[in-house]
Amino acid sequence: MNIGLYTDTYFPQISGVATSIQTLKRALEKQGHNVFIFTTTDPHVGKGVVEPNVFRFSSVPFISFTDRRIAFRGLFEATRVAKEVQLDVVHTQTEFSMGLIGKYVAHQLNIPAVHTYHTMYEDYLHYVLNGNLLRPVHVKQFTKAYLKNMDGVIAPSKRVEKLLDRYGVQIPIKVIPTGVDIEAMNGDQRRDVRPELGIAPDDLVILTLSRIAAEKKIDRILDLMPELLGQFSNLKLVIAGDGPDVDLLKDQVERLSIEDYVIFTGDVPHEDVGNFYRMADLFVSASDTETQGLTYIEALAAGTKSVIFDTDYTENVFDDVEFGQVFNSQREMKEAIISYLKQGKQAINPTKLKTKLENISATHFGKEVVDFYKAAIDAYSNKEVNDD
Numbered sequence: 001m002n003i004g005l006y007t008d009t010y011f012p013q014i015s016g017v018a019t020s021i022q023t024l025k026r027a028l029e030k031q032g033h034n035v036f037i038f039t040t041t042d043p044h045v046g047k048g049v050v051e052p053n054v055f056r057f058s059s060v061p062f063i064s065f066t067d068r069r070i071a072f073r074g075l076f077e078a079t080r081v082a083k084e085v086q087l088d089v090v091h092t093q094t095e096f097s098m099g100l101i102g103k104y105v106a107h108q109l110n111i112p113a114v115h116t117y118h119t120m121y122e123d124y125l126h127y128v129l130n131g132n133l134l135r136p137v138h139v140k141q142f143t144k145a146y147l148k149n150m151d152g153v154i155a156p157s158k159r160v161e162k163l164l165d166r167y168g169v170q171i172p173i174k175v176i177p178t179g180v181d182i183e184a185m186n187g188d189q190r191r192d193v194r195p196e197l198g199i200a201p202d203d204l205v206i207l208t209l210s211r212i213a214a215e216k217k218i219d220r221i222l223d224l225m226p227e228l229l230g231q232f233s234n235l236k237l238v239i240a241g242d243g244p245d246v247d248l249l250k251d252q253v254e255r256l257s258i259e260d261y262v263i264f265t266g267d268v269p270h271e272d273v274g275n276f277y278r279m280a281d282l283f284v285s286a287s288d289t290e291t292q293g294l295t296y297i298e299a300l301a302a303g304t305k306s307v308i309f310d311t312d313y314t315e316n317v318f319d320d321v322e323f324g325q326v327f328n329s330q331r332e333m334k335e336a337i338i339s340y341l342k343q344g345k346q347a348i349n350p351t352k353l354k355t356k357l358e359n360i361s362a363t364h365f366g367k368e369v370v371d372f373y374k375a376a377i378d379a380y381s382n383k384e385v386n387d388d
Helices: 016-030 075-085 097-109 121-127 136-147 158-167 218-231 246-256 270-279 294-301 330-343 350-359 362-387
Strands: 002-006 034-040 054-057 059-062 065-071 089-092 113-116 153-155 173-175 204-209 235-240 262-266 282-285 306-309 324-327
Touching: 002 016, 002 075, 002 097, 016 034, 016 294, 016 362, 034 065, 034 075, 034 097, 054 075, 065 097, 075 097, 089 097, 089 362, 097 113, 097 136, 113 362, 121 136, 136 158, 153 158, 158 173, 204 218, 204 270, 204 330, 218 235, 218 246, 218 330, 235 270, 246 262, 270 294, 282 294, 282 330, 294 306, 294 324, 294 350, 306 330, 324 330
Parallel strands: 002 034, 002 089, 034 054, 089 113, 113 153, 153 173, 204 235, 204 282, 235 262, 282 306, 306 324
Antiparallel strands: 059 065
């Protein structure tokens, strides 16, 4: 099968969406499929750089998300390329520029188009004129308009499926949690990152790894640090990632007088994230806006337990304290963190971990997506026959 993935964000940009797309690409290729990435140009990719099966289209920074890109041309070029490689299915990963191009290409080639709904836009309206311009009803209208006439949509979690049902989306919806490339997470590039971060071997380490933005609620973890340090004087909090709220969080660290106990790493290359998860005694996320929980399952794949805000997705992952705990309040988060830190870092039961990882692996993810493609292709073929 020849598959076209259309996305506004892809490596070297660092994001959960870029990671999930690369994971899907590799999983599909391992099954013997040909995968072609249609994406935006990136200032960090030099002109003339050859990226096999990656096609980039002229773009500019996206308003309010300047680290993201929007293509401003490429409609006819993308169609030409898609015809040359003889795409069987279009899979869009964005509702914006490359997603619209993907829909156009599918229409021109008479092939099905499916979509993955990655982002709960209602959680991000504050980025556009401080929330004074767009309302949830606008997101609903926009989403329904984009998905109209498509042949199916993948929801990374039950939470997303419920949202799409509430919006009144009529096309087939299938919940397929994003998988993790376990081999890459535990690959050959293993190293101890503690020394370069100035962390002693016997220090206790809490890690949070994400885009550094308001919706990730990292400030709530920082608020707990003075109390946690009262019980664990050798505790360090590592905040890995970059984003618009770095300076705000650094100001908070100063106000709390915990500068010696909090480490900001900046962006972490994807090939290195496994080393960061393994370095930590505990992974913590206070974000209540996650749709696919990619960081949680990356931590689990690296063998590190987690304390995570409770969402629809977490019930499929943290069904055993062996893997981690969920919370719904600041008090519950604190109690769970203290409980795990008192235990010290303990290996997850290997039999339980193996079973869990099989269910969240990239291989399983890829097979589920291929089944969805096949169903969309069959339904599209039947529709074409009936129309004739």
